[in-house]
Amino acid sequence: KITVFATDVHKRSLDSAAQGVFTGDGLAKVSPARLQRFFVEVDKNLYKVKTELRKLLTFAHHDLTRDMPFCKLDLICCRNLLIYLQPEAQRKVLSLFHFALKMNGFLFLGKSEGIGGPMANDFETVSTQNKLFRKTRDHKLALEIDANRRGSPQVIQRAGSQTVLQRPASLDRRVLNDYDTMLERHIPPGILVDDTFHVLHCFGDVAQFMKPLRGRIETDILSMTEGNLHVALSTSLQKVKKSGLRTVTRNIRLKTAEEDYLVDVTVDPIPYQNTSSLHYHIYFQQIEKEPPPLAQLPKEAELDTFEPSLYYRQHLADLEIELQIARADLLATQENLQTTTEALNTTNEELQAANEELQSANEELNSANEELHSTNEELYSVNSEFERSNLELKQLNVDLINLLTSIDSGIIFLDKEKHIRKFNPAISTFFKLLPQDIGRPIDHIAYQLADQTGLSADIGSVLRDGMVVEKEVATREGDWLLSRIMPFRSEEGPREGVVITFTNISKVKDAELKVKKLNEELAKRIKELEETYLKLEEESGRRIRAMEELRQKDQLMIQQSRMAAMGEMLGNIAHQWRQPLNVLGLQIQELKISYKLGKFSEELLENGVQKAMEIIQHMSQTIDDFRDFLVLDKEKKPFSVDQTIRRSASLIDASLKEHNISLEISSSGDPQINGHQNEYGQVILNILMNAKDAFVENGKSEARISVRAWTEDNRAVVTITDNAGGIKQEIIERI
Incomplete structure (x- = not known):
């Protein structure tokens, strides 16, 4: 049977480890074979130790420096713990490990740890690199178990139980600092000693009253003073110890390398209610003025004034009395000792024999007691593990019942x-x-x-x-x-x-029946829609054919419109050329008449030829304008709206004048458009020709057409108005 005791002093770490749950990243170095053998995947990227492996482990709270160790262990793994302990604590823990291991048991330490000192002879190094040691001697080592340790290891608390922890009282550091400052300011230099005259605390600067410290430090106040102050303190402390009353010794002369000065020494007893022993407050007050001679002092002051000879005699008298008492006590002690020695000699032989038997029995009892303590620790650990497991099972059972009920x-x-x-x-x-x-x-x-x-x-x-x-x-x-x-x-x-x-799933079934009925109705509707679609498809075919016929008629009408436009354009060309041809004819006749009348000259010929060439160039430019006007633009380009309007108007200018139609063109801001200039000009021309036709049809007198162009919000705006009467009401909706 294998049992593994997993111990720690941190309860939360123990609880976490006892769950036995690991992430996939934490098990990255575990081989797939071991992962399948010892772990169960409980969630995505989450694994739990199998029960058969978990049963081998017992988790328990255990403090190596305070609790009794386990015993009869084959292997102890304690890695990277000893490096955090002081040398004395390390020796103590190693001693406990030695006791807990069986003979030839193994100790596994961290790479920065080892066994040194007296314990090195009790272990054999198996692997220096891996820090593995084996116990080679089974003698009993002195175990230093903390007398204040708990009687049992801490177990996991049951549900509902509470552990009462005593919290240490806390003091405000600011209050302590204020307290020390007040003592420095208001209490004269002094010393607090116990009932054996050892120094407990110093108030203020008392170094000037103490002798220089050398060698081994002693805290006895009498050993720390010398000269007159030593005598005065010795006498005053004895007096106060006997009487329990405060005493004051005045005008004690102290000498330093620089000067002599006087001090008053007061010894004040401090009682404590729970004990008969006293503490003593000794404080010093330096005298600024030299006191008058002793004979001039009053009786009360004379009694308190320090006189070395008197104090020395008093000191010697106290020492003689103590010596006599010590001699009497010594004689009585010697007599009692002699009587006791004879009785002890008689019983000593019997005690020696009994002591040997008791010592042997005590060793056996100590060994048995240590084993019992270790066994008790193991039982507590196992019990705590069972209690924790029972608590988990109880919680799981409650959760399962609530789940099933809900x-x-x-x-x-x-x-x-x-x-x-x-x-x-x-x-x-x-x-x-x-x-x-x-x-x-x-x-x-x-x-x-x-x-x-x-x-x-x-x-x-x-x-x-x-x-x-x-x-x-x-x-x-x-x-x-x-x-x-x-x-x-x-x-x-x-x-x-x-x-x-x-x-x-009755509701689901009802819903399925409803869905089935809806599907049947939907199939019926789809069939109806299919029939409707076929009818629509036939109707669409008829309409498409009709639209094709209309499109062909539109093409024919467009062609006819273009032919009519071309005829109109030819008429406009005829109007444009008739006047220049008349002028050209008159110019030729003028040359002929001048020749007959004998007035023909070279100058007249040159003028006539020049005028004829101007007329011919004008007619040629008119042909170019008509040709360019009929060519479609392939690319968009910026053009002037005003120039385009005036070029389009020039093509029908002669026709407008023939019908007495006035045309006014005005422009402001030189509006520009990026587009097809010829198409734009054709639109302007069609509108002007429509207006001319309306005037001819209505026989309107004072016919007038006005064209205005300007720029508004970065756009070109063109308006064309006339007084021909507008569009007829019956056709305006079709435009």
Whole structure:
């Protein structure tokens, strides 16, 4: 049997380790074979130690420096702990490890740790690199167990229990600082001593009253003073110790290398209510003025004034009295010692024999006691582990009961023999189960399913094959249930039984019927839509053919419109050329007449030719304008709106004048457009020709057309108005 004791002083670390849960990153260096053998994946990237391995470990709270060690251990692993301990604590812990190990047991330390000093002879180094040592001697070492340690290791508290911890009283550091400052300011230099005259505390600067310290330091106030102050303190302390009253010694002369000065020394007893011993407050007050002679002082002051001879005599008298008392005590002690020695000599031989027997028995009892302590520690540790496990099981059981109670679906747990292990209250709707039915076979229970033989066969199939069985079953009342039978396994893997769940899906079934009806109606609607679509497709075909015929007619009309436009343009060309041709004819006739009349000259010929060439160039430019006007632009480019309007108007200028139609063109801001200039000009020309036709048709007198162009919001705006009467009402909606 293998038992591993996992100990620590930190309870939260123990609780975390006892869970045995690790992440995938934490197990990255574990081989796949060991991972499959010793761990179970409980969640994504989360693994838990298997129960068979977890049972080998016992987690317990244990302090190496305070608690008794375990005993008869084969291996102790204590890595990187000793480096944080003081040398004395390290020796103590190693001594406990030596006691806890069996003979030839192993000690495994950290790479920066080792065994030195007297303990080195009790262990053999197995591996220096890995810091592995073996116990080679089994003699008893002195164990230094803390007398104030707990009688048992701390166990995990039960639910509901509380541990009362005494918290140390805390003092405000600011208050302590204020307290020390007040003492420095208001209390004269002084010393606090105990009942044996050893210094406990100093107030202010008392170094000037002490003798220089050399060698070994002693805290006896009488050893720290010398000269007159030593005599005065010795006498005053003895007096106060006997009387319990404060005493004042005045005018004690002290000498230093620089000067002599006088001080008054006061010894004040400080009682304590719980004991008869006293503490003494000795404080010094330096005298600024030289006092008058002793003879001139009053009686009361004379008694307190320090006179070395008187104090020396008093000091010697006290020492003689103490010496006499010590001699008397010594004589009485010698007599008693002689009598006691004779009696002791008589019993000593008997005690020696008995002591040898008791010493042997004591060694056996000590060994047995140590083993009992270690066994007790182990029992407490195991008990704490069991209590923690029981608490976890209790919490898990409560959680499982609450979970089963909160689920609306009926759940039954069956073992391998088909006996009922557990069920939840919701199952009572389908199975007539009572708490006392746990342990009975499921076949003995009456339930509300229509097909009872099928359930038993499905359970047997899941137990045999391990495959989940899921089907819809009906109850005798007509409800529908979703039956799901699943195997449940232990952590080791074998199937331990099955879990059966019944979920009421009557609403789902009703919804399926409704969906089925809706699907049928939808199919009917789709069929109707298909028929409608076919009709629409035929109608669309007819309309497309009609549209094609209309498109061909539109093309024909467009062609006719273009031909008419070309005829109109030719008419405009004729109007444009008629006047220049008349002028050209008159110019030629003028040359002929001049020749007949004898007035023909070279100058007249040159003028006539020049005028004729100007007319011919004008007519040629007119042809170019008409040609460019009929060419379609392929690319967009910026052009002037005003120039385009005036060029379009020039093409019909002669026709407008023939019909007495005035044309006014005005422009402001030189508006620009990025587009097709010829198409834009054709639009302006068509509108002007339409206006001319309207004037001709209506016979309007004082015909007038106005064209205005300007820039507004970075856009070109053009308006064309006339007084021909506007568009007829019956055709305006079709434009």
